[in-house]
Amino acid sequence: MTKNRLEAFSDGVLAIIITIMVLELKVPHGTEIKDLAPLYPYFVSYVLSFIYLGIYWNNHHHMMHTVKHISGGILWANMHLLFWLSLIPFTTGWMAENHFAPLTLTLYGIDLLMAAIAYFILQTMILKLHGSESMLKKAIGNDLKGKASPVLYVSAIVLSYFDISQWAAGGIYVFVALMWLIPDKRIEKVIYGNKI
Amino acid sequence: MTKNRLEAFSDGVLAIIITIMVLELKVPHGTEIKDLAPLYPYFVSYVLSFIYLGIYWNNHHHMMHTVKHISGGILWANMHLLFWLSLIPFTTGWMAENHFAPLTLTLYGIDLLMAAIAYFILQTMILKLHGSESMLKKAIGNDLKGKASPVLYVSAIVLSYFDISQWAAGGIYVFVALMWLIPDKRIEKVIYGNKI
Amino acid sequence: MTKNRLEAFSDGVLAIIITIMVLELKVPHGTEIKDLAPLYPYFVSYVLSFIYLGIYWNNHHHMMHTVKHISGGILWANMHLLFWLSLIPFTTGWMAENHFAPLTLTLYGIDLLMAAIAYFILQTMILKLHGSESMLKKAIGNDLKGKASPVLYVSAIVLSYFDISQWAAGGIYVFVALMWLIPDKRIEKVIYGNKI
Amino acid sequence: MTKNRLEAFSDGVLAIIITIMVLELKVPHGTEIKDLAPLYPYFVSYVLSFIYLGIYWNNHHHMMHTVKHISGGILWANMHLLFWLSLIPFTTGWMAENHFAPLTLTLYGIDLLMAAIAYFILQTMILKLHGSESMLKKAIGNDLKGKASPVLYVSAIVLSYFDISQWAAGGIYVFVALMWLIPDKRIEKVIYGNKI
Numbered sequence: 001m002t003k004n005r006l007e008a009f010s011d012g013v014l015a016i017i018i019t020i021m022v023l024e025l026k027v028p029h030g031t032e033i034k035d036l037a038p039l040y041p042y043f044v045s046y047v048l049s050f051i052y053l054g055i056y057w058n059n060h061h062h063m064m065h066t067v068k069h070i071s072g073g074i075l076w077a078n079m080h081l082l083f084w085l086s087l088i089p090f091t092t093g094w095m096a097e098n099h100f101a102p103l104t105l106t107l108y109g110i111d112l113l114m115a116a117i118a119y120f121i122l123q124t125m126i127l128k129l130h131g132s133e134s135m136l137k138k139a140i141g142n143d144l145k146g147k148a149s150p151v152l153y154v155s156a157i158v159l160s161y162f163d164i165s166q167w168a169a170g171g172i173y174v175f176v177a178l179m180w181l182i183p184d185k186r187i188e189k190v191i192y193g194n195k196i
Numbered sequence: 197m198t199k200n201r202l203e204a205f206s207d208g209v210l211a212i213i214i215t216i217m218v219l220e221l222k223v224p225h226g227t228e229i230k231d232l233a234p235l236y237p238y239f240v241s242y243v244l245s246f247i248y249l250g251i252y253w254n255n256h257h258h259m260m261h262t263v264k265h266i267s268g269g270i271l272w273a274n275m276h277l278l279f280w281l282s283l284i285p286f287t288t289g290w291m292a293e294n295h296f297a298p299l300t301l302t303l304y305g306i307d308l309l310m311a312a313i314a315y316f317i318l319q320t321m322i323l324k325l326h327g328s329e330s331m332l333k334k335a336i337g338n339d340l341k342g343k344a345s346p347v348l349y350v351s352a353i354v355l356s357y358f359d360i361s362q363w364a365a366g367g368i369y370v371f372v373a374l375m376w377l378i379p380d381k382r383i384e385k386v387i388y389g390n391k392i
Numbered sequence: 393m394t395k396n397r398l399e400a401f402s403d404g405v406l407a408i409i410i411t412i413m414v415l416e417l418k419v420p421h422g423t424e425i426k427d428l429a430p431l432y433p434y435f436v437s438y439v440l441s442f443i444y445l446g447i448y449w450n451n452h453h454h455m456m457h458t459v460k461h462i463s464g465g466i467l468w469a470n471m472h473l474l475f476w477l478s479l480i481p482f483t484t485g486w487m488a489e490n491h492f493a494p495l496t497l498t499l500y501g502i503d504l505l506m507a508a509i510a511y512f513i514l515q516t517m518i519l520k521l522h523g524s525e526s527m528l529k530k531a532i533g534n535d536l537k538g539k540a541s542p543v544l545y546v547s548a549i550v551l552s553y554f555d556i557s558q559w560a561a562g563g564i565y566v567f568v569a570l571m572w573l574i575p576d577k578r579i580e581k582v583i584y585g586n587k588i
Numbered sequence: 589m590t591k592n593r594l595e596a597f598s599d600g601v602l603a604i605i606i607t608i609m610v611l612e613l614k615v616p617h618g619t620e621i622k623d624l625a626p627l628y629p630y631f632v633s634y635v636l637s638f639i640y641l642g643i644y645w646n647n648h649h650h651m652m653h654t655v656k657h658i659s660g661g662i663l664w665a666n667m668h669l670l671f672w673l674s675l676i677p678f679t680t681g682w683m684a685e686n687h688f689a690p691l692t693l694t695l696y697g698i699d700l701l702m703a704a705i706a707y708f709i710l711q712t713m714i715l716k717l718h719g720s721e722s723m724l725k726k727a728i729g730n731d732l733k734g735k736a737s738p739v740l741y742v743s744a745i746v747l748s749y750f751d752i753s754q755w756a757a758g759g760i761y762v763f764v765a766l767m768w769l770i771p772d773k774r775i776e777k778v779i780y781g782n783k784i
Contacts, residue, residue, distance in 0.1 A: 012603030015208030101619035211404030227493035407600030
């Protein structure tokens with residue numbers, strides 16, 4: 001019961017965050033293809049953030065699937081994660097508004113990093129409550145992606161902040177998203193069993 | 197459980213998309229009937245998109261009703277569908293803002309076409325996971341409407357892009373919506389049985 | 393299952409409609425009490441529409457509580473109800489923006505009337521599917537409030553449209569809201585039994 | 589069933605309220621760190637209100653966990669609570685827009701006070717329906733935090749309204765939030781039993 005409501009609330013918040021970003025795509029007044037052109041940074045960054053939020057929803061969903069108990073601490077760890085995700089429409093908008101200027105990429109990366117840390121805290125608290133023999137522990141395994149992501153975010157933050165290469169920073173964000181998009185057969189096997 | 201959350205998240209996103217479109221209906225400052233007149237393209241296109249999103253919710257609902265298992269791929273196919281639907285407030289707004297100018301009708305059609313393709317991919321993945329003897333397979337049958345819709349969208353895209361007839365293009369969008377609105381007794385029979 | 397999702401979707405849409413109205417309360421730039429004064433029509437009409445949407449949620453909730461089967465027609469009748477309710481933020485905003493000018497009260501009344509008709513259609517379809525011995529039939533009884541409301545809305549529409557008395561029209565909207573707010577012990581008894 | 593829908597609706601409204609506040613964080617046009625600086629009052633007040641809404645969601649969740657029956661009165665008491673919470677984005681926005689000017693802190697406190705009163709009414713109605721031997725009664729205990737909060741809000745309202753010290757008023761809001769944030773092992777024990 002408790003778990004259901006945690007999921008329902010998180011679903012609600014994630015659904016709203018993902019949809020609110022569309023409001024940054026302001027309707028242009030002209031009727032030519034060229035009038036749509038200035039929207040490309042908004043569209044590109046919308047796609048990227050949509051995928052990131054989709055990844056978080058997906059992972060959150062899989063993680064919660066394995067959860068049996070909830071504690072007050074887990075409720076707040078989840079709220080903490082939603083907080084950083086709720087800032088994504090803002091960081092995305094700043095990035096789009098300024099055509100991926102270095103510092104806007106830095107802030108975007110910081111937000112992603114904070115969300116990754118918040119996710120890690122949530123996962124750790126759930127693991128602690130469920131023990132090392134839990135389904136989640138097995139599903140995560142060595143958690144390579146979970147460990148690689150923050151390292152990659154930090155690289156992108158450094159690259160963009162010191163204005164070394166904004167393209168490399170942007171490329172890292174795209175790479176991390178793709179890395180998570182590729183289905184992880186191993187996890188699915190543990191969760192869905194032999195049904196797939 | 198997994199299925200429930202997929203439905204809950206999709207419901208949330210669809211509910212927000214459908215309601216966000218109302219924000220395009222800007223409150224006029226005058227207090228006469230004539231002050232409401234300039235809103236007619238916004239109102240007409242709101243009604244049309246509301247019906248389209250209602251159709252998607254309805255069909256999504258019916259399809260999920262027959263689903264037994266979910267895979268990671270299905271989660272992403274669903275997210276992909278939600279992506280194209282999330283752009284409907286934008287394409288609707290552009291169409292309304294420019295009084296159904298040809299190119300705005302083209303873009304609206306492209307969005308509907310992409311959503312239809314995304315829906316088809318989702319349906320195909322579910323069918324693949326459930327087999328040809330599944331309830332969904334029986335409910336869909338030859339899927340005439342599902343096959344006719346993309347063809348009609350492409351016609352409307354061509355008609356509007358080459359500026360042949362924007363009325364015809366608009367008429368096709370209305371026609372497809374009405375085609376889906378008319379209840380499909382056949383599908384309901386398979387799903388609800390003899391209760392109706 | 394089907395019923396649950398209908399409820400979840402309606403809850404989502406109603407929750408968003410009710411919350412979107414707050415966006416009309418624009419933050420004033422001054423810091424004195426007098427800077428808040430111009431907001432009073434927005435606040436008053438927000439309270440009124442909040443109560444109306446609360447009433448619809450409450451009644452919808454009670455009605456669905458008694459429902460056993462859902463048909464495709466009921467799904468669309470529900471969507472039709474949500475459509476008229478989704479326009480409430482717009483009609484409320486127009487009314488507030490123009491300090492309850494006669495015609496804005498007329499439009500507000502028309503929207504309420506259309507929602508009441510949509511609710512009546514939905515209720516009739518549910519009754520038809522469940523029979524005259526159903527729990528809903530007993531709960532509704534002679535449905536005095538349901539019959540009185542449209543008559544009162546029409547009175548308010550006439551009074552405001554012909555500019556007879558906008559105060560009387562506004563008063564009727566307040567009266568109808570209060571009429572529904574007063575708890576209906578009779579219905580609760582049928583639904584909750586002796587628990588209350 | 590009834591309870592589930594009350595929770596779902598409340599979750600929806602709270603999720604939207606919490607996310608709508610992000611829209612006050614307007615994307616700045618410059619690309620320097622100094623362009624972000626003017627956003628600090630918006631960010632600080634967003635964090636504070638996010639925590640307050642998180643607390644309400646958490647407490648609401650815990651309270652509902654113990655509830656067995658729902659009455660029509662409880663539905664409206666819940667709606668009343670949601671009403672005052674729905675004004676938080678507005679009162680937060682006014683506070684941020686005017687850099688925590690005294691009167692904006694007063695209004696923020698009044699809103700928090702009204703929400704606390706609404707929560708108390710809801711809790712009292714639930715207790716009345718469930719009796720003094722109920723799980724909720726045991727979980728609440730002497731309800732020290734619940735009694736201290738309104739007193740603290742009133743202090744902050746007085747301090748800010750009479751322009752005695754806006755810092756003290758702001759400090760009180762932060763203190764109350766922290767007081768609720770610290771996990772209450774006692775309540776968790778009653779609710780989750782020995783699992784934690």
